[in-house]
Every structure is written in structure tokens, then in C-alpha cells.
Amino acid sequence: MKPHYTYFLLFFSQLLFPFLAASYHDYADALSKSILFFEGQRSGYLPADQRLTWRGNSGLGDGWAATAAPKDLTGGYYDAGDNVKFNFPMAFTATMLAWSVVEFGECMPPAERRNALVAIRWATDYLLKAVSDPNRIFVQVGDPIVDHNCWERPEDMDTIRTVYSVDAPNPASDVAGEIAAALAASSMAFRSSDPGYAETLLRTSTRVFEFADSYRGAYSDNSNIRNGVCPFYCDFDGYQDELLWGAAWLRRASQDKSYLNYLQDNGKTLGADDNINEFGWDNKHAGLNVLVSKEVMENSIYSLQSYRASADSFMCTLIPESTSYHIEFTPGGLIYRPGGSNLQHAMTISFLLLVYANYLEKSSQTINCGDVSISPSMLRRIAQKQVNYILGENPKGMSYMVGYSNVYPKRIHHRGSSVPSVRDHPSFVACKEGSVYFNSSDPNPNVLVGAVVGGPGEDDEYEDDRVDFRKSEPTTYINAPFVGVLAYFVANPNVI
Known part of the structure; x- marks a missing residue:
């Protein structure tokens, strides 16, 4: 069936039979593929x-060639289509x-919940290595300038694997705060299936x-x-939000009152009210506010x-x-x-919509927008339209999703x-020898199942071209x- 006929039928079904659109997609299949994607991003053995x-x-x-102090930094994820391990976005992932x-673990089929935990652990095992030295944080492996000048398989990497680290008292509040958040949140995910590992994650997160x-x-x-x-x-939006974000996750994971006090005492000085309309690897404000709101709605902690x-x-x-409505949408309905x-914004916002809807529902509350x-x-309907757009209703x-x-x-x-x-091609492919594949108009020979690309622009247009990395590059986050x-x-497939 041709794409424009597919779109016409989907549009027609939404117009006449609104409940059909919600059940049209195989969300279970998409979930399975979305988790599988992380296996394609693995580094290490x-x-x-x-x-x-x-x-x-x-x-x-990785790490073993460091001149000063060799370190095992194998593992973790390549964050996108290159071969660098950036710990800041990896920790957010x-x-x-x-x-x-x-x-949402209870919504997952048991097999996929296990796969999700495997995906988390591939990151957290690496992050534990990155913070295992006292007063030192490893923040990256690989020189991105050199790496981006090559087009080669990760299996063939012959580029320099520079190790970047920060030693106290030099600052790394953003990366360290995000790693703390990742380990604390992951401790909750593993608490029932592997309590020993969960305890290690939480203890390390505190440090x-x-x-x-x-x-x-x-x-x-x-420097x-x-x-x-x-x-x-680079940290474009400041480190303060990661401090609050890390404290919020430690509060939720440990229930330690000291982190509650931290959120109360540092909210204004660390800018909790700033940039509230962003959520992503560099700006945690909207996610922070949603996460902490659980304390207010469910635990009646009104100091927050x-x-x-x-x-x-x-x-x-x-x-x-709403009178304060100002989010842009493409003509086809995608958050822009x-x-x-762009799909990183649509996804993080959709996630927050669903989480906040759950908090509201559990506490029998609504939002007053004027x-x-x-x-x-209503929040769930917005999120589902974004998901359906990404899966083909556009x-x-x-x-x-590949x-x-x-x-x-x-x-x-x-x-x-x-x-x-x-x-398929056992021979070594050197740095510049991969350029022939980069410049080819042929489809990629290896299907990275589950990868979600950057997506269309403000006009809903998308050209299937690997040269346009902003639209065609997938990322773990x-x-x-x-x-x-x-x-x-x-x-819950029938929200709409």
C-alpha cells in the first residue's frame, strides 16, 4: 500500500471512527523494538x-590506554550514530x-520488563565504573572531532579513545548530578528483582x-x-537543575528527609522556577517539577x-x-x-504528560489552567497523538521508528x-573508507530495529537521507x- 493511501485511510478512520485510531497500532511490538534498539548501541563485549x-x-x-592511570571503561552506550561515549546524555538515558x-513497569509484558532492566544495567554497570575512583568522575571516552571525521563501524575503530575526567575540587555538578539521578532511579527499578544491586546503586548515588x-x-x-x-x-543551561534533579531522585529512592530538606532549601537559589518549559539531556526543569509534584499530590508535602x-x-x-498555551505543533500535529x-522533545513531553496524569489520577486532582x-x-490524549504520529499517523x-x-x-x-x-564484510574498513557508504543512496545494510530518528521539521517534511543528521540520526535519549x-x-490502548 502506498504511503499517501495509508495516510488517507488513517485520517478517514480518525474522522469517522475516533476509537479505531487508538487501537490501530501494535504498541507491544513498538515497545519490544524500542528496547531492542539499545542492543545496537552497545559498546564493549x-x-x-x-x-x-x-x-x-x-x-x-576503552580506558586501558590512559597514560596516567589505566582504567576499565569498557561498556556503556554510544549515544547516537557515532562511536563516542558521552556520559552526560548516557546518564540521562x-x-x-x-x-x-x-x-510503567507494571504495564510491560514480563519479558519486555526484563529486557528493559537489561538495557538499564548495560548503562549503570558502566556508570559505576565511571565513578568508582574517589573524587574523580569520568565524563567521556572518545575524541568527537576525530571520530566525526571518520565513517567507520565501532568494531573497526582506530581513532584515538581519549578519556576525559574531572578530579575534585574541579566541578562536574551536571554530569555527577545526572549520574546520581540515574543510579538512584535505577535502584528503584532493580529493588524487587536484585536488591543487592539496587543497594549498590543507591549507595554509590549518594556518594x-x-x-x-x-x-x-x-x-x-x-579547560x-x-x-x-x-x-x-556542552552544558548550555547550567548545572543547577542537575543538583535538584539528583536530590529529587535520591529523595524518592531513599525517602531520606535530608533530600527533602535540600529541595525545600535550595529550590529558589538553584533556579527551580527557571526554564520550566524544557526537559531533555541538558535541561531537567520540567521533569524535576513533575517528579517532585508527586510529593505534594500524594504525600501532602506542601513546602514543595x-x-x-x-x-x-x-x-x-x-x-x-488554556490562555497560557504556546507550544508549537506542526500542521500534522507533532509537538515542535x-x-x-525534534522527536526528543515530543517524546520527553509525552512521557511527562503520562506521568503527571497518573499522579493527578491517583490523588483525584485536576489542573486549573485559567x-x-x-x-x-486530556493529558493522555495529547501524548497518544504524539505516539501515533511517530508510528505512522502523519x-x-x-x-x-526503524x-x-x-x-x-x-x-x-x-x-x-x-x-x-x-x-558480511570481515575486512577492516578504515576511517575514510566508510565514506562510500555514507555517500551512498542505498538503504543501510543493517537494520537498527527500534531506532527513532530525529524526525521531521516544522512542516512535517522528512527526507530519508543519512546526510541530514538532525533529522535522520537516532539517539538513546x-x-x-x-x-x-x-x-x-x-x-491502555484506547485513550483517544
Whole structure:
């Protein structure tokens, strides 16, 4: 069936039979694929049960070649289509995967919940290595300038694997705060299945947060770090939100009152009320406010009311009937923010909509947006429209998840996917030798199942071209919140 016919039928079914649209998609299949994607991003020794078999071992010397103090930094994830391990977005990915399990794990089929925990652990095992030295945080492995000048499989990497670290008293509050959040959130995800591992994660999180809070500042302000992380994952929005974010997760994971006091005492000085309309790897404000609002709504801790007010305000910006509505949508209905890789915004916002709806419903509350009262179901409807758009209900009639449906991006900006695998092409492919595959108009030979690309622009247009990395490159921090969003709709497909 041609894409425009598919779109016409979907539009027609939504017009006449609104409940059909909600059940049209196989959310369980999409969830399974979304989790599978993380296996394609693995660095290190791959296990015997690796399902994306076109991938092989890579980055096996990471950390060992460090001149001062060799360190095992194997493992973890490549964050996108390159071969660098950026710990800042990797830690955010782990936090969001863990939050997905914490909030929506009961919605997942048992097998997929286990797979989600495996995906989390691949990140947290690495992050535990990155913070295992006293008063030192490893923040990155790989020189991005050198890496980005090559187009080669991770299995063939011959580029320099520079190790970037921050030693006290130099600051790394943003990375350390996010790692603390990731480990605390993950401790909750593992609490029932592996309590010993959960305890290790929580204990380490406490120590890493102390580092973040004691030596305040952005990691990219360190002269020995800046050229390696900027402009890629430089701290653009300040480190203060990560301190509050880390404290909020430690409070939730430990129930320790000291973190509650931290949130109360530092909210204004660390800018909890600033930039409330953003949530992503660099700006945690909207997510922070939603997370802390649980304390207000379910535990009646009104000293944190300002966080709840900010969360309500953020939700009101998403509601067309609200006087404070100002979020942009594409003509096809996708949440849009300038800057490229737009689906990361649609996914993180959708995740927050569903989490907040759950908090509201559990406490029997609504949101007042001026004269309009907003129910949990209204928030869920907005989220589901975003999910359905990504899965194919859009003007292009295309799924923006690789491997889902018959029409999806086949020329994604991803080295491992676009260069023939070591199984099919055992010969070494050097740095510049991969350029022929980058410049080819052929579909990628290896299907990175479950990858969600950056997505269309403000006009809903998308060209399947790996050269346009802003639209065609997948990232782990797009997929991580998508896991939670899809899990919710697996159990609740008929919201619309």
C-alpha cells in the first residue's frame, strides 16, 4: 500500500471512527523494538544472547590506554550514530529508562520488563565504573572531532579513545548530578528483582551526589574537558537543575528527609522556577517539577508546592484551550521545538504528560489552567497523538521508528547500520573508507530495529537521507522515554 493511501485511510478512520485510531497500532511490538534498539548501541563485549547479531565487540580498550592511570571503561552506550561515549546524555538515558520501569513497569509484558532492566544495567554497570575512583568522575571516552571525521563501524575503530575526567575540587555538578539521578532511579527499578544491586546503586548515588554538590559548576567549564565535549554535549543551561534533579531522585529512592530538606532549601537559589518549559539531556526543569509534584499530590508535602505550581504551569502551555498555551505543533500535529532532532522533545513531553496524569489520577486532582479544568485523560490524549504520529499517523504516512510498519527510514545517520557488518564484510574498513557508504543512496545494510530518528521539521517534511543528521540520526535519549510511553499504551490502548 502506498504511503499517501495509508495516510488517507488513517485520517478517514480518525474522522469517522475516533476509537479505531487508538487501537490501530501494535504498541507491544513498538515497545519490544524500542528496547531492542539499545542492543545496537552497545559498546564493549557483547553477550551470547545479543539479538542484533550484525553488531560485534567494540571499544575493548576503552580506558586501558590512559597514560596516567589505566582504567576499565569498557561498556556503556554510544549515544547516537557515532562511536563516542558521552556520559552526560548516557546518564540521562539511564535515568529515563529507569523512570519508565518505575512508573510503567507494571504495564510491560514480563519479558519486555526484563529486557528493559537489561538495557538499564548495560548503562549503570558502566556508570559505576565511571565513578568508582574517589573524587574523580569520568565524563567521556572518545575524541568527537576525530571520530566525526571518520565513517567507520565501532568494531573497526582506530581513532584515538581519549578519556576525559574531572578530579575534585574541579566541578562536574551536571554530569555527577545526572549520574546520581540515574543510579538512584535505577535502584528503584532493580529493588524487587536484585536488591543487592539496587543497594549498590543507591549507595554509590549518594556518594556521587556529594561530589556534585560539594564542587559546584559545569563540567564543560574545565579547560581540559571543554574542547572534547563542546559543542556536542556542552552544558548550555547550567548545572543547577542537575543538583535538584539528583536530590529529587535520591529523595524518592531513599525517602531520606535530608533530600527533602535540600529541595525545600535550595529550590529558589538553584533556579527551580527557571526554564520550566524544557526537559531533555541538558535541561531537567520540567521533569524535576513533575517528579517532585508527586510529593505534594500524594504525600501532602506542601513546602514543595512551588514545584507543583511550575508543573501545572508547564502542562497548561500544552493545552490549546488554556490562555497560557504556546507550544508549537506542526500542521500534522507533532509537538515542535526549533533546533533539530525534534522527536526528543515530543517524546520527553509525552512521557511527562503520562506521568503527571497518573499522579493527578491517583490523588483525584485536576489542573486549573485559567478558566479551564484539565483532566488526566486530556493529558493522555495529547501524548497518544504524539505516539501515533511517530508510528505512522502523519502526513508522510511513515513510521519514524526503524523496523515498525512497512514504511520507515532506511538511510539513517548511523555508522554501524550503514557500513556492512563484520559478519558480511570481515575486512577492516578504515576511517575514510566508510565514506562510500555514507555517500551512498542505498538503504543501510543493517537494520537498527527500534531506532527513532530525529524526525521531521516544522512542516512535517522528512527526507530519508543519512546526510541530514538532525533529522535522520537516532539517539538513546529519544528512545528511553519512548519505552515508558509505549508501555503505558500497551496496557491502555484506547485513550483517544
